Amino acid sequence: MIGATLAALLAAAEAPAGHRHEPIRLTVQSPGAHHVRFGWDGGVRTLRYRYRDGALSTTQWGLSLRAEARNAEGFFQKFALGQNREALVLDDPDGCIHLGSLLADMSPPIPTFDFNCVDKAEDELYLQVQTERSDNFDVTDNSNDGNDVIRARLIDDSCNSMPPRNVACLPKQSGNGFTVVGPNTGKDLSDGYGYGADDDYAGLVLMADIGAARVFDKHSFDLTPGIIRNMAGLIPTVSTELKTGRGKTAIMSYMHTIGAVFEPIVIFDFSITNTSAKFNGYDAAYRIESGPVVPFNIESAFPESAANGAANNPFYEELLSKVYPVTVTVRAVLVDGIAPDFIEDLDGNGKYSVGDLTMMQDVRVLSNQVELKLRLFHDNLLSESIDPECPQKRTVLYRDLDGDGDDGARFRTGPEAGADLFCEGTSGASRGRRVPE
Numbered sequence: 001m002i003g004a005t006l007a008a009l010l011a012a013a014e015a016p017a018g019h020r021h022e023p024i025r026l027t028v029q030s031p032g033a034h035h036v037r038f039g040w041d042g043g044v045r046t047l048r049y050r051y052r053d054g055a056l057s058t059t060q061w062g063l064s065l066r067a068e069a070r071n072a073e074g075f076f077q078k079f080a081l082g083q084n085r086e087a088l089v090l091d092d093p094d095g096c097i098h099l100g101s102l103l104a105d106m107s108p109p110i111p112t113f114d115f116n117c118v119d120k121a122e123d124e125l126y127l128q129v130q131t132e133r134s135d136n137f138d139v140t141d142n143s144n145d146g147n148d149v150i151r152a153r154l155i156d157d158s159c160n161s162m163p164p165r166n167v168a169c170l171p172k173q174s175g176n177g178f179t180v181v182g183p184n185t186g187k188d189l190s191d192g193y194g195y196g197a198d199d200d201y202a203g204l205v206l207m208a209d210i211g212a213a214r215v216f217d218k219h220s221f222d223l224t225p226g227i228i229r230n231m232a233g234l235i236p237t238v239s240t241e242l243k244t245g246r247g248k249t250a251i252m253s254y255m256h257t258i259g260a261v262f263e264p265i266v267i268f269d270f271s272i273t274n275t276s277a278k279f280n281g282y283d284a285a286y287r288i289e290s291g292p293v294v295p296f297n298i299e300s301a302f303p304e305s306a307a308n309g310a311a312n313n314p315f316y317e318e319l320l321s322k323v324y325p326v327t328v329t330v331r332a333v334l335v336d337g338i339a340p341d342f343i344e345d346l347d348g349n350g351k352y353s354v355g356d357l358t359m360m361q362d363v364r365v366l367s368n369q370v371e372l373k374l375r376l377f378h379d380n381l382l383s384e385s386i387d388p389e390c391p392q393k394r395t396v397l398y399r400d401l402d403g404d405g406d407d408g409a410r411f412r413t414g415p416e417a418g419a420d421l422f423c424e425g426t427s428g429a430s431r432g433r434r435v436p437e
Contacts, residue, residue: 023071023090023125026334026367029064029252031056033372042347042355044333045368055325055436057379058263058392063255065204065332067127067367072249075129075240078103078113083148087126088240088249090366098122101337105149127334127366128202129251132192135200135236137184141192146199150338154194154233156180156187164227164342166195168212168265171219173399173407181394182212183234183260193236195229196341200238201253203366205339206231207331207352211263211395214289215342221267221399223290226345228352234261259392262330262376264288266323269401270298270421271408284408285401286322293401296322304414306424309385316391316423317380324378325436331371333357336364382433390423 022045028035033049040046073089076097083106087099096117103110112118130146141151159169159178167185169178185194192199195213207213213231215224234255241250255261269285272295279285282295300314333354343352346359354369380391398409398421409421 022366022368024067024069024127024334024367026065026067026332026370028332028370028372029066030062031372031374035370039371041353041369042358044354044358044365046354047368047370049370049372051372051374055375055377057382057433058324058376059257059259059261059379061257063257063330065253065370067251067253067334068244068246068248069250070248073097073124074249075242076113076126078106078110079144080106080110082143083107084130084144085128085147086130087124087128088251089124089126091125093123094120096120097124099124099126102126102128105147125336125366127251127336128338129238129240130200131240132200132236132238135192137186137189137191137193140190141199143190146192147202147338148199150197150202151190151192151199153196153341154185154192154199155190156185156194163218163224164215164229166229166341168214168216169218170216170221170265170397170399174405179397181260181265181397183258183394185234192233194233195231196233197230197339198232198235198238201232201235201251202338203334203336204232204235204253205333205335205343205354205357206235207343208262208328209352210289210326210328211260211265216290221287221290226348227342230339230341230343231261232339260394262328262374263378263392263395264323264326265395265397267397267399267401268319268409269399269407270302271400271404271406272402273404273406274402279402286319287401288323294322302412303421303423304411305416306422308414312423313380313385319396320378320380320391324376324381326376328374328376329371330374331369333365333369334367336366337362377436379433382436384432384434393422 033051035047035049073092077086085102097113098117099113100122156167157165168182213229215227235253237254239252244250267287272279279295284298285295287293300318303312331353346356357363398407400407411417411419
């Protein structure tokens with residue numbers, strides 16, 4: 001039985017012509033899932049993980065990836081003038097550590113790791129990696145950690161800069177300016193946290209076609225087609241094992257998911273005056289990401305105050321139930337050198353994956369791809385409490401959807417009547433979270 005199962009797995013994993021060698025193997029350690037089958041994407045092996053019956057909240061869970069190299073030369077570091085470069089060298093055919101490309105962006109550039117190798121050609125295959133305890137959007141990163149050039153690229157772009165930017169900005173409904181959507185990425189703080197290649201794990205590509213990872217048009221809620229942001233810069237923690245119990249060298253990376261990282265962006269309009277057939281008979285509408293505008297009728301009472309949980313929860317639960325649960329496909333892969341900040345759908349199949357990376361110039365894939373499909377619920381829909389659990393302000397927005405210039409997002413009655421609609425708090429009441437069906 002075991003032999004038959006192994007034979008079936010090997011047959012399923014048989015490589016197509018032109019498949020690529022994997023000097024390092026990537027796996028998913030958490031959330032709890034297991035791969036059930038192999039596939040191929042652009043000639044690269046893909047481990048597809050089964051999570052069919054699982055469920056997660058949109059926040060407070062861990063994504064953990066493990067990369068293992070059977071044969072590795074070791075970890076090498078060059079530190080000079082406050083600049084740090086480190087790499088796991090996977091192969092060095094001539095036995096002389098050159099690593100000139102790793103050190104070329106230092107100031108001044110260093111021609112070689114070992115000056116005994118300066119006259120030799122660089123032949124190392126390496127993965128740029130630096131151990132990091134924790135990057136966070138509100139803490140300045142230690143300047144001695146990671147790649148300072150990549151870290152500078154993680155500082156938020158201005159919403160007035162030309163797209164694509166490393167933050168998602170949507171225009172305000174009236175007047176000038178933009179609303180930054182998606183997770184908090186620290187603005188102008190040098191925190192090593194944000195969208196793009198990671199300063200501590202430069203070769204990691206993390207893809208998910210959702211929320212602020214998508215690139216929106218400069219002047220509207222519509223998507224710029226065929227491009228997403230690399231989410232690797234949102235990985236806070238990187239650690240290593242020099243030699244595992246199985247005789248391999250390993251790199252572990254861990255993301256503690258915060259609000260808006262894997263949350264779709266949704267717009268609500270509570271003022272529907274359009275008399276066209278599509279809107280006739282409805283008093284509200286919503287739009288998820290750049291999908292269709294969907295009209296509906298509000299069944300719950302409109303809130304009277306921002307902090308009244310007993311009144312607010314049914315209203316916000318009704319809004320969130322239009323969006324959740326959501327299914328998110330996460331893909332990850334390791335590449336040589338510095339990973340791209342943006343991934344384009346170069347093969348035109350409507351998804352973002354290693355197949356697109358293999359078509360990018362100057363990108364060399366080093367690992368297999370992992371693919372994990374997740375089912376996410378908003379925490380408010382799982383909570384049993386009169387305490388208000390506010391929707392994430394950076395993913396639930398109010399804008400005009402029917403063309404009358406009004407989003408209707410104002411308190412209708414009560415002490416805050418006429419004020420812009422918003423949700424406060426929690427008040428500290430008891431809360432229980434049930435396991436979803």
